[in-house]
Each structure stands twice: as C-alpha cells, then as structure tokens.
Amino acid sequence: MDDCIFCKIGKGEIPSTKLYEGGNVLSFLDINPASKGHALVIPKKHYHTLLDMPHEEMKEVMEIVQKIAAAVMTTIPGTEGFNIIQSNNEVAGQVIPHVHFHIIPRSKDDKLNFAWEQGNAEQEELEKYAKLVKDKL
Numbered sequence: 623m624d625d626c627i628f629c630k631i632g633k634g635e636i637p638s639t640k641l642y643e644g645g646n647v648l649s650f651l652d653i654n655p656a657s658k659g660h661a662l663v664i665p666k667k668h669y670h671t672l673l674d675m676p677h678e679e680m681k682e683v684m685e686i687v688q689k690i691a692a693a694v695m696t697t698i699p700g701t702e703g704f705n706i707i708q709s710n711n712e713v714a715g716q717v718i719p720h721v722h723f724h725i726i727p728r729s730k731d732d733k734l735n736f737a738w739e740q741g742n743a744e745q746e747e748l749e750k751y752a753k754l755v756k757d758k759l
C-alpha cells in the first residue's frame with residue numbers, strides 16, 4: 623500500500639534501525655518504545671490483519687519473532703521476560719493497518735501493565751462458544 627508506513631520501511635523508503643531482514647520478514651526497533659529494546663517484526667508485504675496472511679509467511683514471521691525475543695532476552699540489560707503483542711483491527715488497538723508483532727522486553731519495576739480484569743463464565747457459556755469456534759476450524 624502506497625501510504626503505509628510499514629510498507630515504506632519494508633521497501634527501505636523510510637529508514638529504520640534494523641535487527642533482521644530476510645525473505646519476507648523485517649525486524650526493527652520501535653521508535654516509540656514501551657521499554658528499551660522494544661522490537662517490531664513485520665511481513666514485508668502488506669497484510670491488514672493476521673487473518674490475511676498466507677500460512678507460509680506466518681511461519682516465517684513467527685520464527686523471527688522467536689529469534690528476536692531470544693536475542694532480546696540475552697542482550698538488553700535487565701530483561702527478565704517479554705510480551706508479544708499483536709493487534710488486529712482498530713477496536714483491538716491496531717494503529718497501523720499492516721500486521722506487526724511487538725516484542726516488549728520486561729524487567730522488574732518497569733511499571734508496564736498489560737493486565738485485564740478477569741471475568742467469570744458459566745460452563746454452559748464456555749461450551750456454547752467452544753462449539754461455535756470448533757465448528758469453524
């Protein structure tokens with residue numbers, strides 16, 4: 623897409639601090655990091671959401687997500703864990719409509735909070751939703 627910032631980064635039209643580039647995948651540091659070492663992994667081709675991606679490219683992207691996360695864990699000072707965040711559609715917080723995975727290094731006292739309030743569900747409700755989803759697989 624012509625006006626997509628991640629497509630432009632993927633083509634090298636906008637500079638980025640690259641961590642990895644190969645095949646269909648690019649990883650670079652987020653310029654507005656939630657924590658030090660906050661990385662992004664994107665498919666080079668434009669896909670709006672995860673559901674638009676071919677399986678083979680999805681596998682490539684996930685392999686790099688794992689590699690970058692492993693490298694971040696052992697190199698970014700203070701990192702003791704990480705979150706992977708991937709949002710689909712605006713309602714879920716997707717700001718740039720090009721698939722991207724955030725790898726956010728975590729350390730004690732980093733004050734980041736991705737927690738949500740836990741709800742309750744009756745077994746009947748769980749079974750109803752499980753049937754709906756399973757029937758679509």
Ligand SMILES: [Zn+2]
Binds near residue numbers: 623627719720
């Ligand atoms: Zn794009």
